[in-house]
Amino acid sequence: MSIIAQYVMNGAMLGMMYALVAVGFTLFFGVLDVIQFAHGDVLAAGAFAALAVWLGLTRLGVASPALLLALVVVAATVATALLGAAVARFLVLPLKGAPQLNVLLVTLMMGTVLRESIRLFYPGGSQPQLFPALLPTSSVALGEFNLRIDNVILLAAGTVLIAGTSLLVTRTRLGLAIRAVAQDEETARTMGVDFRRIVLLTFALGSALAAFAGVMDGLYYNEIFFGMGLLLGVIGFAAAIIGGLGNLYGAILGGFFFAALQTIGAVALPFASAYKDVFAFGVVIALMALRPKGLIGERTSERV
């Protein structure tokens, strides 16, 4: 029993990270109908920004873990929000009206530029970097189940963040504007919504969520590396698709669903765990064939 709890906990941590990335994809698709393939690498950039800030602060003599953590998270989210907004401003918006394939290609290349830049310009960037443990590391052993306090905190923080994003989209004026742009850009414009501003804010919001996922990844694994965004990006995108691209709750569901598939692939199936991604993506392909609109189809519910 306790071993199952451990698997659920492992899966939940993965699911939370995937969900945070997937929400970004879904937000971008909602407002602009584009797929931002540099999203995963924006996440990696956020994680490295966090690490750089931590190194700087510790060198300045800041020792309090709580203060460090707060500053690191703020710095990473701000830096990544700006980066996300810049991608929207200089790469995505100028291509509005061009075939969608162009946006896809441009962001894909931007992702490679970001990834390789970290590898080349961050000192020792081609090797994994140690990420500090800023959360309390104590744990409670319940049989086979090792419940770590930092994991609980990360899960709680992720939940709060996702709930906050959901509230922001459904309950605030900004959210109203985002939903308006998502539903009908022309009408939203005539109603006085500043389209450009909303797009930039949405990209900043989605990227900030990715930054949190990046920091969470760093705190969870105590290690980040330049290519971390590549697979997280693909998985986040797949999660957004199986959830139903453009649907916030679908993205969250998709994230946890994918993590569950990976855990099942590694644990319960009678082949080498190296095939767990083959299994998980295989199920995604099958699901897309069966439910092309995703688990929560775009038509049946309101798009972000």
Added chain:
Amino acid sequence: MRIILAALLFSLAAQAKETVRIAFIGPLTGGNSAVGLGGRNSADLAVKLHNAGPGSKYQYELVVLDDECKPDAGVQMATKAGSDRSIVAGVTHYCSVVAMATVDTFHRFGLPTIVWGAVLPDITYGHDFKEIHRVNGTMINQNETNAKFMAAQGYKKFAVIHDTTDYGKGHDKYFTKFITESGGQIVGDFGVTADQQDFTAELTQIKALSPQALYFGGLTPIGVRIRSQMDKLGLNAQFDGTSGIVNDDFIKALGPLAESVLAFREGAPAEKLPGGRKFLEEYGKQGYSNPPEAYGPFAFVAADLLMQTIEKTGPDRRKIIAGLAQVKDFDSIVGKITFDDHGQNTVPVITKYVAQDGKWVLWEESEYARGSRKLRGK
């Protein structure tokens, strides 16, 4: 005046000698270039020492080629060296995938080569080509030493995680073979992809099997993740690694968690080798901008062995191959060298390492061997 005259005479004498060209092939650019440049410099040093020394019949020239640690580039460079008839032999490759890819090329051109760094057994054992030799040991020797050592330390139950490349699978195969022969038992064996991030599912399963030690066959990046996630799940087994993790990055990325990790590597630190001090002294005199790195001494020995063989046989590819087949108890700075019928050195040095206080320390010199610190999981 006399000095100038002597120098003039010397250079005349040198010019009178026939020039013999040998190739050096290794990764000079890319992620493995540090080791490649160290190997290049070491081979260069061997050539310089030989040319400066008395009594050699030939003047040697090193032709340096870059394989980028990529099979396609490696085959190109092997073809370049093989098709150039003025090159009579080669000191070839650090990366196993590249060394594996070029075996056929060297055979086709009949170019005798000595591998100076790659550890995959099949490079020498996967064929019957007489051209290919190797001075360093293979992962077979490494795992034999590892298994015997672990058994002697009293470890019986092992879990294995290996990556699913040839490198990881080879380690898995030979470690499993030798540890079972030594009376050990593998309770779980997990193949993982070489860029996997999350190992919690595998490690949770392993924890339930409660092994005393976890053997890891793979390279630094995932080794770091596995060690760190073991700690998160409260899996307190001894981490038993391979040559793939013996580098500073592994310890830097793990911090205090690296403590007590074991690893094994072909060769030994240069200063511990029989003629290592002399080698390092001469290396230092040349003012190279890179250190020789772990495999520099092997590149040095490979070049030296080729030149000594050429002195006996003359600069003819076929005769050199026949000459290399006779190599037995050749004294070198990496210990005695004897080639078996596959051209593999049968008496390679394997060194045991343990991570202690943020450094890779020779087992024999560690506090663990002295007993003042204890390995895990016993």
